[in-house]
Amino acid sequence: MDAEAAKYLGAGLAAIGMGFAAIAVGHLFASFLSGALRNPAAADSQRPNLIFGFAVTEALGIFAFLVALLLLFAV
Template identity: 65%
Template sequence: MEGQLAHIGAGLAAIGSGAAAIGVGNVAGNFLSGALRNPSAAGDQTATLFIGIAFAEALGIFSFLVALLLMFAV
């Protein structure tokens, strides 16, 4: 029974990977929207875009690691 609950928990933790993909799409979409409104300021905000994408992806990687830990370490 305990192994089954670990797999259910791993599946729930893996939802974070999908949420990270949504977050990256949100960051990139908002950057593109702002860049189209003000193209001259887009070059200055590129570093901020990459930082936002990195944070969103890091959360996805953390949730993936939690899922792996729940599946194989329990």
């Protein structure tokens, strides 16, 4: 395998992380909504945890995107 093919393969594998981050964000909000509908009184106390989890998950997706771009366009 030459270096160009390995670069594209690595970028594609790194881009899969963005898809997993999107799935994780959907699961995070679905779980919060399910819990909030079961116990509406506790929803306000769990909202900071939701925002923190969203930020961390989204950051991991952005990092995966950054790695893919670095693999493709870094000299």
